[in-house]
Amino acid sequence: MPATPPSADLILRRLASSDTEIKLKAIREVKNQIIGNRTKKLSYIKLGAVPALASALAEADAASASGSSLIVQSAAALGSFACGVDAGVRAVLDAGAYSHLIRLLSAADNKVVDAAARSLRMIYQSKLAPKYDFFKEQDKHFLLSLLESGNENLTGLGTSIVIHSCETSDEQKILCSDGALEKLISLLDGSLSQRDSSLESVATILKNNPEVVSKFVDLQNGRSLSSVIELTKDRYPRTRLLACSCLICVKNSSFAYLQDVGIKSKLIYILLELLDDSGQVGDDASFAFSSLVAEKEDLQRLAFEANAIDKFYDHLQNRALHPKRLEGIFLALAHLCSKLECCRSMFVSLQVVNILLDALTHADANVRTAACICLKSVSRSVKILSAGYFMNERIMAPLIRLLSDPSTSVQVAALGAIGNIVVDFTPQRSTFTQCGGIKELVQLTKSMDASLRLNAVCVLKNTVFHADKMCKEGIFMELTVSSLASLICDPEPSVQEQALTLMRNLVDGSMDCVEYAFAGGGIILDAVGRQLQKFSKFGIGIQAMYLLVNIASGNETHKDAIMQLLFSQAENVSHSFFSRFLRSSDNILRTAAVWIIVNLTSLASPGAIDRIVKLHNVGIVSQIKRMANDPCMDVKLRAKQALGQIATLGDS
Amino acid sequence: MSLFWLVIRQLAEIEAMAASKKVITREEWEKKLNDVKIRKEDMNKLVMNFLVTEGYVEVAEKFRMESGTEPDIDLATITDRMAVKKAVQSGNVEDAIEKVNDLNPEILDTNPQLFFHLQQQRLIELIRNGKVEEALEFAQEELAPRGEENQSFLEELERTVALLAFEDVSNCPVGELLDISQRLKTASEVNAAILTSQSHEKDPKLPSLLKMLLWAQNQLDEKAAYPRINDLSSAILEDPTV
Numbered sequence: 001m002p003a004t005p006p007s008a009d010l011i012l013r014r015l016a017s018s019d020t021e022i023k024l025k026a027i028r029e030v031k032n033q034i035i036g037n038r039t040k041k042l043s044y045i046k047l048g049a050v051p052a053l054a055s056a057l058a059e060a061d062a063a064s065a066s067g068s069s070l071i072v073q074s075a076a077a078l079g080s081f082a083c084g085v086d087a088g089v090r091a092v093l094d095a096g097a098y099s100h101l102i103r104l105l106s107a108a109d110n111k112v113v114d115a116a117a118r119s120l121r122m123i124y125q126s127k128l129a130p131k132y133d134f135f136k137e138q139d140k141h142f143l144l145s146l147l148e149s150g151n152e153n154l155t156g157l158g159t160s161i162v163i164h165s166c167e168t169s170d171e172q173k174i175l176c177s178d179g180a181l182e183k184l185i186s187l188l189d190g191s192l193s194q195r196d197s198s199l200e201s202v203a204t205i206l207k208n209n210p211e212v213v214s215k216f217v218d219l220q221n222g223r224s225l226s227s228v229i230e231l232t233k234d235r236y237p238r239t240r241l242l243a244c245s246c247l248i249c250v251k252n253s254s255f256a257y258l259q260d261v262g263i264k265s266k267l268i269y270i271l272l273e274l275l276d277d278s279g280q281v282g283d284d285a286s287f288a289f290s291s292l293v294a295e296k297e298d299l300q301r302l303a304f305e306a307n308a309i310d311k312f313y314d315h316l317q318n319r320a321l322h323p324k325r326l327e328g329i330f331l332a333l334a335h336l337c338s339k340l341e342c343c344r345s346m347f348v349s350l351q352v353v354n355i356l357l358d359a360l361t362h363a364d365a366n367v368r369t370a371a372c373i374c375l376k377s378v379s380r381s382v383k384i385l386s387a388g389y390f391m392n393e394r395i396m397a398p399l400i401r402l403l404s405d406p407s408t409s410v411q412v413a414a415l416g417a418i419g420n421i422v423v424d425f426t427p428q429r430s431t432f433t434q435c436g437g438i439k440e441l442v443q444l445t446k447s448m449d450a451s452l453r454l455n456a457v458c459v460l461k462n463t464v465f466h467a468d469k470m471c472k473e474g475i476f477m478e479l480t481v482s483s484l485a486s487l488i489c490d491p492e493p494s495v496q497e498q499a500l501t502l503m504r505n506l507v508d509g510s511m512d513c514v515e516y517a518f519a520g521g522g523i524i525l526d527a528v529g530r531q532l533q534k535f536s537k538f539g540i541g542i543q544a545m546y547l548l549v550n551i552a553s554g555n556e557t558h559k560d561a562i563m564q565l566l567f568s569q570a571e572n573v574s575h576s577f578f579s580r581f582l583r584s585s586d587n588i589l590r591t592a593a594v595w596i597i598v599n600l601t602s603l604a605s606p607g608a609i610d611r612i613v614k615l616h617n618v619g620i621v622s623q624i625k626r627m628a629n630d631p632c633m634d635v636k637l638r639a640k641q642a643l644g645q646i647a648t649l650g651d652s
Numbered sequence: 653m654s655l656f657w658l659v660i661r662q663l664a665e666i667e668a669m670a671a672s673k674k675v676i677t678r679e680e681w682e683k684k685l686n687d688v689k690i691r692k693e694d695m696n697k698l699v700m701n702f703l704v705t706e707g708y709v710e711v712a713e714k715f716r717m718e719s720g721t722e723p724d725i726d727l728a729t730i731t732d733r734m735a736v737k738k739a740v741q742s743g744n745v746e747d748a749i750e751k752v753n754d755l756n757p758e759i760l761d762t763n764p765q766l767f768f769h770l771q772q773q774r775l776i777e778l779i780r781n782g783k784v785e786e787a788l789e790f791a792q793e794e795l796a797p798r799g800e801e802n803q804s805f806l807e808e809l810e811r812t813v814a815l816l817a818f819e820d821v822s823n824c825p826v827g828e829l830l831d832i833s834q835r836l837k838t839a840s841e842v843n844a845a846i847l848t849s850q851s852h853e854k855d856p857k858l859p860s861l862l863k864m865l866l867w868a869q870n871q872l873d874e875k876a877a878y879p880r881i882n883d884l885s886s887a888i889l890e891d892p893t894v
Contacts, residue, residue, distance in 0.1 A: 028750075031753060031757065032749065032750050032753055035749075035753050035757055035760050035761050035767075036760040036761055036763075036764065036767035037767075037794070037797075038797070038801070039797040076753070076757040077757075079757060079758075080757055080761050083758070083761040083762065084761070084762075118756070118757065118758060122758070122761075152851070191851030192848075192851040193851050194851070
């Protein structure tokens with residue numbers, strides 16, 4: 001037993017030997033060295049063994065006995081290199097072994113076929129495997145022939161190809177319409193491994209595709225669906241899980257399917273029970289649970305009644321959980337608590353948050369992300385926020401630290417949680433500031449990553465909503481006028497919209513607050529004006545209009561500035577953005593636009609008469625008159641109010 | 653299994669009517685037993701399943717010819733599986749690993765625990781044979797990297813290497829690793845993995861049926877006195893003690 005592999009030269013020379021005996025022995029030795037042994041795989045890859053094996057495979061003659069052995073051994077070795085090691089998959093593909101393995105699937109010798117199929121299946125377990133083209137007639141037929149071959153290794157390869165390569169809805173449709181789905185269903189009656197891989201491929205084809213699901217449901221008068229339902233009772237946990245996954249795809253495609261409470265609760269109970277499996281099935285069960293209850297209040301209620309939260313909590317008590325398991329459980333809790341107050345109360349009363357706090361500092365980024373998402377979901381509760389349950393240093397401090405996490409997804413998730421918690425229902429908003437949260441947030445508004453900027457601005461927007469003067473002042477100083485202006489002109493429209501809303505919340509309130517809009521020599525209003533000229537989406541127009549509404553509620557200078565912004569290019573007013581907004585199809589946008597006029601013509605304002613004259617001259621008054629019978633009640637109300645003020649002042 | 657469900661149904665019936673313990677005589681019991689129809693083919697399948705799973709290939713072959721029962725697996729694969737099992741049982745672990753890899757290279761590649769246990773067994777055999785230096789080198793080269801990947805492997809590895817620290821291994825705390833039972837444990841793990849890879853149940857059905865029989869009798873004991881099977885090997889009905 002050589003504990004250290006022979007030298008590179010020697011191995012490569014023997015693998016390439018012209019003596020078949022020596023060559024075969026060398027290949028078999030490499031194979032036996034690397035199977036199950038990751039370290040050896042990597043070192044042989046470095047030695048360059050993979051190309052040598054690939055050429056042995058390519059050169060051997062499948063029709064001769066010695067050639068057949070060479071192929072079986074080298075295919076097995078190549079398959080092992082591709083098993084569980086990405087570098088191995090890459091090496092095998094780079095060495096050109098793929099096309100030879102495919103060719104050997106049609107060999108006459110069954111041993112050769114089996115070896116090639118196993119090897120290819122290993123390759124298809126990896127994300128790096130080449131994408132299979134289902135649209136190519138020839139490839140499609142080949143796949144179908146694999147699925148109906150009756151050879152377990154070939155059907156196994158066929159299902160692996162489907163699971164790996166079927167991604168788009170067109171691919172799902174073609175597999176459904178060309179008989180692959182039926183063939184996969186017929187494998188449900190096959191051996192244990194055929195059944196499991198068939199279920200997994202069926203789920204792949206059904207996922208997020210209502211059209212395919214509706215075909216599947218009607219297949220064989222519903223017998224296919226029934227047999228999948230039957231398999232949820234199977235004695236093998238993995239089979240039960242996969243059958244549930246298929247049914248979840250069906251359930252998620254339309255409200256019309258699997259409406260019966262019996263089957264819905266059955267799915268919940270099975271998945272909760274599968275959590276007890278200590279292996280991968282248990283890990284995957286919580287993810288399947290998430291996709292079952294996501295966005296579905298009825299299922300969340302059933303899960304609540306099935307004591308799902310207790311069950312997850314029990315599992316969390318085990319301190320040595322695998323990261324995947326922790327992630328899955330926190331995401332499942334997040335989905336459970338996304339709508340129902342009873343779930344959130346249960347979460348709080350079980351004090352799950354104590355365990356969640358540990359997860360916020362877990363070494364695995366996915367666990368940290370999941371914990372934040374869970375916290376975000378639970379803090380949707382006004383009741384919990386009002387009780388100030390989360391706004392304390394114990395929770396805020398680690399959350400704020402996550403704002404500078406190396407992983408962007410953790411940062412985004414932490415922003416999401418903070419964004420909910422800072423919505424003020426308590427006097428303790430200052431905890432957030434005291435923990436240094438504002439500084440971190442402002443830093444993130446300057447990130448290169450658009451999702452971070454977006455979420456950071458969003459949290460700031462929530463923080464200043466109805467906040468006191470001191471809070472606003474602190475944020476405004478930290479953020480600075482110039483970066484506010486550049487956020488309003490951010491390349492991402494979604495960031496622009498949030499920045500405008502932040503500005504709108506800032507200037508909302510006392511007269512002093514309106515001054516924020518004029519700081520820095522008016523660069524903010526300039527930025528707003530530029531965005532309005534471009535007007536790329538309703539949301540931006542609406543937020544900008546409401547910002548102007550708030551500013552127009554200010555003093556004479558403020559109102560005049562708005563007049564200047566709206567009507568500076570007087571000759572062309574009917575084509576101006578403002579005139580267009582008054583005619584917009586969006587009710588809220590029209591409402592906001594008229595509201596500005598209401599504020600500009602306020603009866604208490606000394607300069608109102610001059611502004612009315614101007615509004616007359618540019619044709620806005622006649623436009624408002626036409627809106628007095630607007631189908632939208634809000635618009636109608638504001639338009640009448642504006643016209644009333646204009647008439648009163650005009651008469652005086 | 654139909655037999656099992658019949659017993660359960662009878663149990664339920666008895667439960668329904670019996671408030672106090674009911675006595676069932678041998679005649680009544682035998683009459684009931686005679687009413688249970690079990691197809692010969694099903695019995696034969698059970699026997700074949702046992703022979704195949706346990707690896708009695710020659711008996712299975714004979715049984716097939718005599719009873720016409722087709723095994724659900726190619727009998728040739730049993731021979732291969734038994735060869736692997738025998739190799740582990742006789743301490744030729746390296747040979748066993750190569751045989752498994754020839755049978756199906758995926759088994760050890762996708763089953764790290766089994767692979768580790770085989771390597772551990774290999775280490776045990778080296779220690780048993782007094783090849784200390786080779787054992788140390790093997791532990792370092794082959795097993796240590798697996799220990800890095802998995803905490804529980806590391807603990808098992810430490811326990812195994814501890815064998816080297818004792819003069820008298822037969823009388824040390826980890827001495828049981830050198831027992832034949834350790835080989836048998838490993839051998840049965842390999843056997844089960846090969847069966848699973850062939851989509852075959854890893855345990856024969858017969859023993860679990862016997863377990864069910866015992867369970868059903870225990871349940872019944874609480875409700876009734878009846879002719880019981882106490883000796884499973886003879887399956888003789890023994891009169892109820894009233």
